[in-house]
Amino acid sequence: MTEQRTIRVVLVDDHHMFRTGVRAELSSLDGPTGQHLEIVGEAGTVETATAVITAEQPDVVLLDVHLPGGNGHGGSDVIRACMGVQSRSGLPVRFLALSVSDAAEDVIAVIRTGARGYVTKTISAEDLRTAIVRVADGDAVFSPRLAGFVLDAFGAAAGEVAEIDEELDRLSAREREVMRLIARGYQYKEVAKELFISVKTVETHVSSVLRKLQLSSRHELTAWAMGRRLL
Incomplete structure (x- = not known):
């Protein structure tokens, strides 16, 4: 029998209804894969996100790039503030950007700050769940057309x-x-x-x-x- 693994997740987005929808979708997808996602906290601003992440020490943070508060840099401010926080498993907290924006400047900014991946809100619930698991495992995950921005920015030449x-x-x-x-x-x-x-x-x-x-x-x-x- 496969041992169940729990991946602790914090949702950060300034729209409460969107967080509610993501929570419901992810919670409904637990299956026989041995990977259980547990939503352990939510936040809608830079300050509340920093507090929740520090307190809960999740494995993965689903992070919108545009958030009120902080120094005006949204998700990047959250990553900077939580850079030294470790998850309860002893590994660094990992960040997966989840945004409506597919602008190159948004992608590059949050990846430069330390996010492990970037997906847009058009992603399916199943693919989002897979992305969270992959980021928790240390992989980098991007929506297909966004990967090119990252390769260009970080020197594929x-x-x-x-x-x-x-x-x-x-x-x-x-x-x-x-x-x-x-x-x-x-x-x-x-x-x-x-x-x-x-x-x-x-x-x-x-x-x-x-x-x-x-x-x-x-x-x-x-x-x-x-x-x-x-x-």
């Missing part, structure tokens, strides 16, 4: 791939290990425990990585790593 390799070559093997863990949302103490090094050494490596990659924060580092499929 050979010349840009070479540039990415050059950037990685600046890092030592240990710095790459630290970079990946920090980008996944690990705290310094957790990185130190994982790699059997001191917290001070972790801090030194992070400073070196940020300097070599010309980044200013761990949030930028996470977006950099996700854009290069390094997580």
Whole structure:
């Protein structure tokens, strides 16, 4: 008998009726796949979303890109505010954008900030459920025509791939290990425990990585790593 796995989900959209509909659709789709989706919270603004995500520690957040509140950047503000939050399974909370917009600037902005995927509200309930499961498993998911925006933005051209390799070559093997863990949302103490090094050494490596990659924060580092499929 297949063991049932529960994926905890938070719905973030400023339209209450839309959240109600998504909740009903997803709840009706539980079947014999061994994957149960549990909606553990809802929110309609940047501030309430940040509070619910921090409190509930879900596996996946279904996130609209246009939300009131915050600094005026909608879903991107939520991702930035919750970048270090881990799910109750110990993995970083993962974000799947679900929006009516299919504009390239919206897709690129939220992916650069750290979302694992982007689907439009024309998606079927079955496909949305599959997308949530895939994101929970660490995959990247996009509606078909949106994938091209992401490839263009993050350098699918050979010349840009070479540039990415050059950037990685600046890092030592240990710095790459630290970079990946920090980008996944690990705290310094957790990185130190994982790699059997001191917290001070972790801090030194992070400073070196940020300097070599010309980044200013761990949030930028996470977006950099996700854009290069390094997580």
